[in-house]
Structure formats: C-alpha cells, structure tokens
Amino acid sequence: MSEKNIKLKLSRIQKDLSQEQLAEAVGVTRQTIGLIEAGNYNPTIRLCIAICKELGTTLNDIFWEE
Numbered sequence: 001m002s003e004k005n006i007k008l009k010l011s012r013i014q015k016d017l018s019q020e021q022l023a024e025a026v027g028v029t030r031q032t033i034g035l036i037e038a039g040n041y042n043p044t045i046r047l048c049i050a051i052c053k054e055l056g057t058t059l060n061d062i063f064w065e066e
Contacts, residue, residue, distance in 0.1 A: 004039045007062045011055045012037075026050040 012022050012033075019033040026047065035041035036051075043051070048063050055062070 005037050005062070008051070008055075009037045011057050011062060015055055017055075022051070022054060025054045 012019070017025075018030075019037070020030040023030045023033045027050070028047065032041060032043075032047075036043050048059055052059055052062055
C-alpha cells in the first residue's frame with residue numbers, strides 16, 4: 001500500500017472534513033490521517049472501518065486496490 005490513498009482524501013474533502021476533524025472522530029492523530037493519505041501508514045482494519053463509517057463509505061470504496 002505504498003501508493004497515495006487519493007480515495008480517502010477525496011472522500012474526506014467531499015464530507016468537508018479536515019484531517020484533524022476526521023482524526024478526532026476516529027480517535028487518532030491528524031498525522032496518522034496524513035500518513036494514510038500519503039500512503040506511508042498501513043492502518044488496522046479497525047481504523048479502516050471507523051474511517052469508512054465516519055465518511056459514509058465502504059472498505060471497497062476507500063481501501064481496496066483496483
């Protein structure tokens with residue numbers, strides 16, 4: 001998962017959330033969200049699910065490779 005997670009960033013922006021707001025909602029730091037978006041951090045499945053719930057998306061929408 002070294003490529004950037006553009007889908008996460010786009011979904012977050014569509015929901016009008018900053019990295020900090022999303023991070024607070026799912027219980028991580030803003031840096032963690034930034035690292036996930038940059039492709040430099042491999043989140044746990046629990047964190048992936050929390051992010052998807054917060055963004056109203058599915059794991060397939062955000063984290064699955066094409």
